[in-house]
Amino acid sequence: MSCRDPHSYTDLDQGRVTHVDLDVNVDFATRRLVGSACLKLAAPASGPLDLDTRTLTITGAATPDGAPVPFELADVDAVLGARLRLMLPAGTTAVIVTYATSPEASALQWLEPAQTDGGKHPYLFSQCQAIHARSVLPCQDSPLARFTFKATMTVPEALTVVMAAAPGSQGPGKAAGTRAFTFEMPQSIPPYLFAFAVGNITSRDLGPRSRVYTEPETLDRSAWEFAEVDSMLLAAEEVFGPYLWDRFDFLVMPSSFPYGGMENPRLTFLTPTLLAGDRSLVNVLAHELAHSWTGNLVTNATIDDFWLNEGFTVWAERRIHEKLYGKEAQALGAAIGRNGLDEALASFGPDSPFTCLKTDGRGKDPDDFYSLVPYEKGFLFVALLEETVGREKFDVFIKKYIKHFSFTSITTEQFEAFLDAELPGVAAQVKAQDWIRKPGVPANAPTFTSAHLAMLKGLAAGWAGGQRPDVAVAKKWTPEDWQIFLQALPRQLSEADCQWLDDNFQLTQHGNCEILCNWLAIAANSGYAPTRDRTARFLGEVGRMKYLKPLYTALHKNAATTALAKATFAKSGGGYHPIARGGIERILSS
Numbered sequence: 001m002s003c004r005d006p007h008s009y010t011d012l013d014q015g016r017v018t019h020v021d022l023d024v025n026v027d028f029a030t031r032r033l034v035g036s037a038c039l040k041l042a043a044p045a046s047g048p049l050d051l052d053t054r055t056l057t058i059t060g061a062a063t064p065d066g067a068p069v070p071f072e073l074a075d076v077d078a079v080l081g082a083r084l085r086l087m088l089p090a091g092t093t094a095v096i097v098t099y100a101t102s103p104e105a106s107a108l109q110w111l112e113p114a115q116t117d118g119g120k121h122p123y124l125f126s127q128c129q130a131i132h133a134r135s136v137l138p139c140q141d142s143p144l145a146r147f148t149f150k151a152t153m154t155v156p157e158a159l160t161v162v163m164a165a166a167p168g169s170q171g172p173g174k175a176a177g178t179r180a181f182t183f184e185m186p187q188s189i190p191p192y193l194f195a196f197a198v199g200n201i202t203s204r205d206l207g208p209r210s211r212v213y214t215e216p217e218t219l220d221r222s223a224w225e226f227a228e229v230d231s232m233l234l235a236a237e238e239v240f241g242p243y244l245w246d247r248f249d250f251l252v253m254p255s256s257f258p259y260g261g262m263e264n265p266r267l268t269f270l271t272p273t274l275l276a277g278d279r280s281l282v283n284v285l286a287h288e289l290a291h292s293w294t295g296n297l298v299t300n301a302t303i304d305d306f307w308l309n310e311g312f313t314v315w316a317e318r319r320i321h322e323k324l325y326g327k328e329a330q331a332l333g334a335a336i337g338r339n340g341l342d343e344a345l346a347s348f349g350p351d352s353p354f355t356c357l358k359t360d361g362r363g364k365d366p367d368d369f370y371s372l373v374p375y376e377k378g379f380l381f382v383a384l385l386e387e388t389v390g391r392e393k394f395d396v397f398i399k400k401y402i403k404h405f406s407f408t409s410i411t412t413e414q415f416e417a418f419l420d421a422e423l424p425g426v427a428a429q430v431k432a433q434d435w436i437r438k439p440g441v442p443a444n445a446p447t448f449t450s451a452h453l454a455m456l457k458g459l460a461a462g463w464a465g466g467q468r469p470d471v472a473v474a475k476k477w478t479p480e481d482w483q484i485f486l487q488a489l490p491r492q493l494s495e496a497d498c499q500w501l502d503d504n505f506q507l508t509q510h511g512n513c514e515i516l517c518n519w520l521a522i523a524a525n526s527g528y529a530p531t532r533d534r535t536a537r538f539l540g541e542v543g544r545m546k547y548l549k550p551l552y553t554a555l556h557k558n559a560a561t562t563a564l565a566k567a568t569f570a571k572s573g574g575g576y577h578p579i580a581r582g583g584i585e586r587i588l589s590s
Ligand code: BES
Pocket: 129, 130, 259, 260, 261, 262, 263, 283, 284, 287, 288, 291, 310, 370, 375, 546
């Protein structure tokens, strides 16, 4: 029996969908995609073929020569959605499913013109990771089931479609006032990397292989912020080997995009909160780029192996960062990551199984246990392997690992077997079992220090005893310095301390969202009233969960601002992505 994914109804022994031809109309009036998906199988099959769906309406199923295919939609499971069982006639090689999505599709956000930069046109985008592709098309929604695809998307003629795929042609659609765009993805992808956006979207070339797409109003700022993309691509190829996805384009999203970035192949999606105006947050672009190898070429088999995607990618992101900006910058990045990890560990508790690298997510919604653990504990484990065998040997190992598992989806156990074969004895030497299958961070975790880092942490540690940074010096700190310092400060400060920080450094007006969010969270935890307006406004400006969650949590748990948290959500929650809205509802009802 093939390996089964606990988050999908996929049974690869029934048949394997290896190509999809999608043809959909995007109807902004009813907030639905309506059309068909032709699913092609690797080999002729017969009998049941189980697919994943979520809030889809299935209107028909037939073979390409018109023979009807009986189908049955099972009862809805709260986590998995509804299983669609097709009964394939003997020798079936393809089946065409006609369907419509729901306005509540969990992967899709439909934006009113007022929620876009330009304010004139509506916008639609998808976010399929982890298990939301099934709300866009019926599919074997497991990373184990990779497929290639072709797509035709028909939209109102004023709008442009971009897709994580190679663009083909565009021309008038069948209905008056519409335009049809075609795409092709010749490299196989796991379903969670299926992605597209529709809106008033324009673009600019940044290098021979890279182009930025965004609304016209955001183009100049985006092109400047991410101008270094080509040097990142070259740095990444040195670490991992050749880039196999032809182009590395990216799309700067409307502000409601719920993540920092999403590594959709050929078209990474990025939050506009990265547009700090000083290139201080470009590590997110490096991160999504690094996924082109760790994640998109070598993919986690299931969510329980998610650390293989994210841990290796954070490690790679920091290698790219080190190449471009030096060791000191790399150490600061790692230290910021370690602070985030310690916070996540504290909130899960010392024995939580969610602090193991290999998790058991059976019966649980992946959006509910998403955390920094696979990222930062994963990073520390990979960095420990590198430290143990030495960079030169480890670089050879990484290149071989990527090449060996390219275009496949692997389990943690497959990684361990490869490690044992290639670097015998190393797993035991680093106590890999403790890292992978035990909670918390083992004592042999690498540490990242520098004199500068120690100075910043020392200043924050001395805060309670009355120590303060020299104002003139701190004004010259880099954004990373400020992040370290704010993360290391006590979570609650006196009113006078809050005022001292804000008067001297104008943190409430800061343009770097990492610094702003860190500061507003400290202020909210401290019950500091003068930042409340800015906090409420910020929660209306951004949809990135990394910022929404800590700020709503801080406002909610302080009795003086519980009502403000609720009122802010009532006002702004309608503009959040469905995934973000669900997350905040859980915080406010706790
Ligand atoms: N693939 C993730 C985003 C993701 C993970 C979406 C799980 C849905 C489910 C992406 O590569 C990511 O990790 N983004 C980070 C940025 C990064 C620098 C840590 C983010 O969104 O903050």
